[in-house]
Amino acid sequence: MEKPYVVGIDIGGTNTVFGVVDARGTILYSGSAKTGKHADVNNYVDELANGLEGVIRRVGGHDKIKGIGVGAPNGNYFTGCIEFAPNLPWKGTIPLAQLISEKLNGIPVTLTNDANAAAIGEMTYGAARGMKDFIMITLGTGVGSGIVIGGNLVYGHDGFAGELGHVITRRHNGRKCGCGREGCLEAYASATGVARTAREYLEIRTDESLLRNLNPDEIASKDVYDAAMKNDKLAIEIFEATGTMLGEAFADFIAFSSPEAIILFGGLAKAGDLIMKPIKESLDQNVLKVFAGKTKLLFSQLKESDAAVLGASALGWETKEI
Amino acid sequence: MEKPYVVGIDIGGTNTVFGVVDARGTILYSGSAKTGKHADVNNYVDELANGLEGVIRRVGGHDKIKGIGVGAPNGNYFTGCIEFAPNLPWKGTIPLAQLISEKLNGIPVTLTNDANAAAIGEMTYGAARGMKDFIMITLGTGVGSGIVIGGNLVYGHDGFAGELGHVITRRHNGRKCGCGREGCLEAYASATGVARTAREYLEIRTDESLLRNLNPDEIASKDVYDAAMKNDKLAIEIFEATGTMLGEAFADFIAFSSPEAIILFGGLAKAGDLIMKPIKESLDQNVLKVFAGKTKLLFSQLKESDAAVLGASALGWETKEI
Numbered sequence: 175m176e177k178p179y180v181v182g183i184d185i186g187g188t189n190t191v192f193g194v195v196d197a198r199g200t201i202l203y204s205g206s207a208k209t210g211k212h213a214d215v216n217n218y219v220d221e222l223a224n225g226l227e228g229v230i231r232r233v234g235g236h237d238k239i240k241g242i243g244v245g246a247p248n249g250n251y252f253t254g255c256i257e258f259a260p261n262l263p264w265k266g267t268i269p270l271a272q273l274i275s276e277k278l279n280g281i282p283v284t285l286t287n288d289a290n291a292a293a294i295g296e297m298t299y300g301a302a303r304g305m306k307d308f309i310m311i312t313l314g315t316g317v318g319s320g321i322v323i324g325g326n327l328v329y330g331h332d333g334f335a336g337e338l339g340h341v342i343t344r345r346h347n348g349r350k351c352g353c354g355r356e357g358c359l360e361a362y363a364s365a366t367g368v369a370r371t372a373r374e375y376l377e378i379r380t381d382e383s384l385l386r387n388l389n390p391d392e393i394a395s396k397d398v399y400d401a402a403m404k405n406d407k408l409a410i411e412i413f414e415a416t417g418t419m420l421g422e423a424f425a426d427f428i429a430f431s432s433p434e435a436i437i438l439f440g441g442l443a444k445a446g447d448l449i450m451k452p453i454k455e456s457l458d459q460n461v462l463k464v465f466a467g468k469t470k471l472l473f474s475q476l477k478e479s480d481a482a483v484l485g486a487s488a489l490g491w492e493t494k495e496i
Numbered sequence: 497m498e499k500p501y502v503v504g505i506d507i508g509g510t511n512t513v514f515g516v517v518d519a520r521g522t523i524l525y526s527g528s529a530k531t532g533k534h535a536d537v538n539n540y541v542d543e544l545a546n547g548l549e550g551v552i553r554r555v556g557g558h559d560k561i562k563g564i565g566v567g568a569p570n571g572n573y574f575t576g577c578i579e580f581a582p583n584l585p586w587k588g589t590i591p592l593a594q595l596i597s598e599k600l601n602g603i604p605v606t607l608t609n610d611a612n613a614a615a616i617g618e619m620t621y622g623a624a625r626g627m628k629d630f631i632m633i634t635l636g637t638g639v640g641s642g643i644v645i646g647g648n649l650v651y652g653h654d655g656f657a658g659e660l661g662h663v664i665t666r667r668h669n670g671r672k673c674g675c676g677r678e679g680c681l682e683a684y685a686s687a688t689g690v691a692r693t694a695r696e697y698l699e700i701r702t703d704e705s706l707l708r709n710l711n712p713d714e715i716a717s718k719d720v721y722d723a724a725m726k727n728d729k730l731a732i733e734i735f736e737a738t739g740t741m742l743g744e745a746f747a748d749f750i751a752f753s754s755p756e757a758i759i760l761f762g763g764l765a766k767a768g769d770l771i772m773k774p775i776k777e778s779l780d781q782n783v784l785k786v787f788a789g790k791t792k793l794l795f796s797q798l799k800e801s802d803a804a805v806l807g808a809s810a811l812g813w814e815t816k817e818i
Binding site: 248257258306307321323324326328329330331332333334335336337338340341342343344345353354355422425426427429430431432433434460462463464465468 | 570579580627628629643645646648650651652653654655656657658659660662663664665666667676677744747748749751752753754755756782784785786787790
């Protein structure tokens with residue numbers, strides 16, 4: 175009999191959340207583990223496996239689970255390893271898929287990076303159902319991407335394709351990026367990028383803004399959003415500048431794979447029209463004529479709190495039974 | 497019995513060349529037709545079909561031909577149409593695959609753009625044999641590209657993916673491009689782009705150069721190459737600037753699909769190390785750390801005079817027998 179459930183695990187720098195998911199994309203039982211407190215990955219896997227056993231038992235045990243999908247920063251689909259993830263406590267190459275599988279009676283475990291997991295989730299349960307060609311852009315602390323072409327996720331020859339947060343969007347005087355280079359899209363169009371733009375605007379401009387009431391060092395993208403919703407001109411311009419850069423970058427992405435849609439996901443996507451309107455305008459101005467008006471710009475349809483687990487769990491259906 | 501031959505047709509703005517090709521990639525018989533002189537596409541197809549009948553007869557007639565592949569500017573793989581090709585005499589949408597097939601007893605005809613045909617040729621007969629993930633960059637009058645991911649050519653949702661000559665490489669004060677926008681890679685890194693760079697350098701600089709002996713309006717990329725081979729400093733710098741921009745762009749392409757190789761083809765690729773060395777240096781400087789040193793930079797292994805026909809012909813093997 176076909177095994178009826180999968181497990182999704184989303185690994186973040188601080189917390190790991192997981193859940194048992196059925197074929198319709200309902201999270202039946204969920205739990206969490208602390209990522210950040212385990213300097214030794216074996217201790218982490220012990221805590222995680224304990225939690226997983228708990229939720230798996232509630233649906234009838236190991237035999238009911240077709241596979242486990244993991245979304246993790248710098249996760250490599252081909253090797254099942256996390257490789258040199260700057261925001262996780264474990265250094266070097268960690269064979270995480272294998273470690274988890276060994277603790278769970280050999281249930282197959284498939285791993286990919288978090289943005290790829292989000293793309294698979296969107297294709298399985300969300301706005302990309304039925305689409306063969308789309309790009310998922312995650313606008314969170316960083317800018318991530320999952321690219322789907324011909325119905326398949328693009329992993330590249332080494333498993334690391336789809337780093338669209340690190341295309342260079344400003345070649346001269348670009349902002350320093352966490353990757354060590356300058357001018358990456360992520361340095362501008364992430365939540366932290368928006369906060370940096372706010373600090374920059376406040377310093378070089380003199381006009382009034384609600385943001386001037388805040389300690390510049392503590393401004394977050396949420397503050398910029400709140401100010402913009404109160405019609406603060408400077409805050410609105412920050413979203414316009416951010417959207418403009420995203421639209422410019424999207425025009426180049428479309429020249430690459432001509433997707434049916436680009437789908438936005440993550441904290442910054444919650445700004446809605448504040449960010450989508452300038453993206454659309456900028457894309458229309460910058461896109462090559464042959465692609466004009468062809469690519470839909472959409473928001474993710476996955477409930478944000480569930481999306482990461484659902485996306486990872488969708489990978490579980492892909493796993494082959496051993 | 498399996499049909500033993502295919503036909504490849506390469507349509508350029510002035511001339512069309514075609515040939516009958518066997519399974520090992522040998523062009524057995526070839527011929528040509530005039531593209532530019534036929535304002536009416538039906539007259540063009542008549543001339544082309546006449547020529548094709550001649551070479552097909554020599555290998556034993558229609559029954560020996562598995563399929564016909566066509567590489568044409570703005571050719572759409574999905575529809576078999578040429579759509580709004582600025583360098584061809586026929587305006588609007590031309591159902592060329594159908595027109596050719598009708599004249600040739602219903603032999604299946606598959607059409608794509610010229611850079612995609614080159615990529616398929618390279619994968620079937622050239623430097624990309626055995627590769628699943630690579631990008632073909634054609635450096636000719638323009639800059640074209642054919643992208644292969646997971647062993648399949650990337651067509652996108654509309655058949656027009658892979659316009660990497662039109663990513664924006666200079667966002668401010670960019671050169672006017674033939675596509676109507678500014679700052680496209682093609683405006684710098686094509687043969688015409690190199691000639692433009694030469695004119696620009698000669699105008700704004702004062703140092704000596706062999707190129708000053710030429711009429712600036714008539715300088716071609718070949719002249720810049722000849723001067724560079726004579727150790728002309730300004731000419732060498734033109735290739736360095738061109739290669740640097742290509743390397744910057746390639747770093748972004750790698751962030752997208754993480755290919756095993758990027759393969760250069762076309763007139764400018766004949767500059768060899770003059771262009772490859774600065775590309776490599778620039779790529780190493782600009783590529784995201786996780787991809788450093790992973791992507792091979794190669795020249796096409798197809799003999800240039802045959803490559804276009806071979807590339808198109810490789811599409812013929814893909815066609816389904818009707």
